Amino acid sequence: MKTVLVTGGSRGIGKSISTTLAKSHLVVVGYVNSRDKAEEVVNEIAESGGSANSVEINISSKESVDRAFATIEDAYGSVDILINNAGITKDNILPRMKEEEWLDVIQTNLTGSFYTSQRAIKQMMKNKWGRIIFISSVVGISGNQGQSNYAASKAGLIGLAKSISKELGSRNITSNVIAPGYIETDMTSFLDDENKENIIEQLSIKRIGKPEDISNVVAFLCNDESEYITGQVIPVDGGLTT
Ligand code: NAI
Numbered sequence: 627m628k629t630v631l632v633t634g635g636s637r638g639i640g641k642s643i644s645t646t647l648a649k650s651h652l653v654v655v656g657y658v659n660s661r662d663k664a665e666e667v668v669n670e671i672a673e674s675g676g677s678a679n680s681v682e683i684n685i686s687s688k689e690s691v692d693r694a695f696a697t698i699e700d701a702y703g704s705v706d707i708l709i710n711n712a713g714i715t716k717d718n719i720l721p722r723m724k725e726e727e728w729l730d731v732i733q734t735n736l737t738g739s740f741y742t743s744q745r746a747i748k749q750m751m752k753n754k755w756g757r758i759i760f761i762s763s764v765v766g767i768s769g770n771q772g773q774s775n776y777a778a779s780k781a782g783l784i785g786l787a788k789s790i791s792k793e794l795g796s797r798n799i800t801s802n803v804i805a806p807g808y809i810e811t812d813m814t815s816f817l818d819d820e821n822k823e824n825i826i827e828q829l830s831i832k833r834i835g836k837p838e839d840i841s842n843v844v845a846f847l848c849n850d851e852s853e854y855i856t857g858q859v860i861p862v863d864g865g866l867t868t
Contacts, residue, residue, distance in 0.1 A: 627650075627651060627652050627677070628651050628652070628707055628848075629654065629698065629702040629703070629704065629705055629706050629707070630647050630651045630652065630705070630707040630848070631654045631656055631681070631694075631695075631698060631705045631707070631709065631742075631746070632644045632647070632654070632655060632656055632711055633656040633685050633708075633709065633710055633711050633738075633742060634656060634658070634711045634712030634713065635654075635655035635656050635664065635667065635680075635709075636656075636657045636663040636666075636667050637660065637663055637812060638811030638812055638813060638837060639711060639761060639806065639809060639811055639837045639840050639841070640655075640656075640709075640712065641663075641667055641837065642836075642837030642838050642840065642841040643709055643711060643840070643841045643844050644667050644671065644678065645667065645670060645676075646838070646841035646842065646844065647709075647844065647845060647848060648671040648674075648676035648677070648678055649845075651707065651848070652677045652678070652679075652702060653671060653676065653677070653678040653679075654679050654680065654681050654698055654702075654705070655667050655668055655678060655680040655681070656680075656681055656683040656685075656694065656712065657680055657681075657682060658682065658683065658684045661682070664680035665680060679701070681694045681697055681698060682694065683742075685710075685712050685734060685738030685741060685742055686733045686734045686738045688741050691738075691741040691742055691745055695745045699749065703749075704749035704750070704752075705746050705749065705750075706750070706753065706756060706757070707756070707759075707848050708742060708743065708746040708756075708757070708758045708759070709759050709761070709844060710739040710742055710743065710758065710759065710760045710761060711761045712734070713735045713761065713779075713780075713813075714734045714735065715731065715773065715776050716731050717776065718772060718775075719771065720774050723774065723775060727775055731775040731776055731779050732775065732778065732782070734779075735776070735779035735780065735782075736778075736779040736782040736783060739760060739783055739786065740786060743758055743790060743801075746758065747790070747794060747799065750794070750797070750799050751794070751797055751799070754798050755797075755798045756794070756797075756798070756800075757799070757800055757801075757847065757848050758787070758790060758799065758800070758801040758802075759802055759803075759804060759848070760783045760784075760786070760787045760801075760802070760803045760804070761804055761806065761840070762781075762784055762787075762803045762804065762805045762806075762859070763776070763777075763780040763806060764807050764861055764863050764866055764867050765777045765780060766781040766784055767781070767859070767861070767867060768867060780805075783803060784803050784859055787801045787802060787803045787857065787859075791856040791857030792857065795856055795857075798853075800847075800852075800853065800855065800856035801857065802847050802856060802857070802858050802859075802860065803858070803859040803860065804840060804843055804844065804847075804859075804860050804861075804862055805860065805861045805862070805867075806839075806840050806861075806862050806863060807829070807835055807862065807863025807864055807866040807867070808834050808835055808864075808866070809834070809835040809836065809837060809840060810834050810835065810836060810837070811837060814834075822834055828866060829863075829864040829865050830864060830868065831864035832864075833864065834864075835862065835863070835864055843860060843862050
């Protein structure tokens with residue numbers, strides 16, 4: 627059974643990815659400040675017959691990433707599938723954006739995924755097999771008002787994923803990006819009913835996305851059936867970007 631690490635796997639889209647992949651993989655739920663929530667997800671998976679564990683991993687710290695990978699490798703040998711899901715927002719319009727807001731978002735969303743991916747491929751290269759999936763965002767493709775830091779970090783993930791696909795395709799390591807549109811989670815909980823109606827008007831499919839809309843595509847990209855897909859960006863956005 628392949629071992630999957632889901633960063634930020636204890637809530638929202640990450641939780642849905644953890645529970646969906648646990649149907650056919652051993653899942654390690656990465657958490658940073660939410661050990662209890664991660665344990666709840668692990669228990670939920672165990673109750674439905676799957677295998678899971680949790681690990682503390684702060685992706686913005688190289689030391690924390692190294693520690694978490696060492697723990698997983700000691701227990702299971704390798705991380706075969708890496709889901710770079712963890713991310714943050716610190717929104718502000720560009721004239722008001724503080725350097726700290728810019729640096730924090732780039733450090734977590736982009737540099738954090740560099741740390742995890744670089745660490746994961748060590749073992750994937752030895753195994754001559756691996757899957758890396760990045761959860762970017764439609765705003766990494768289109769940009770967004772008040773989100774220059776977040777959009778730049780999410781666009782950066784696309785460049786990172788495509789480069790990995792070219793460097794490591796010959797070793798059976800694929801690297802793909804999912805670009806979610808609006809998905810109902812803590813990250814979008816600030817949207818009121820009027821905001822939601824305005825968003826739905828722009829969509830072809832007339833509802834806000836659910837975490838499962840993303841985790842089902844992640845599951846497909848982890849399958850052997852998708853082994854010929856690499857370096858791609860798949861928007862999952864109800865038609866927002868068409
Ligand atoms: P969320 O805020 O519910 O979950 C984010 C997760 O990342 C949390 O578990 C959090 O603890 C973790 N995290 C934050 N900083 C971390 C760090 N330094 N190290 C490790 N973990 C850290 O958000 P949601 O909506 O579930 O988002 C998941 C991913 O999907 C994020 O990358 C987000 O940018 C992306 N996304 C979300 C969209 C949405 O509409 N909800 C749309 C497009 C992309």
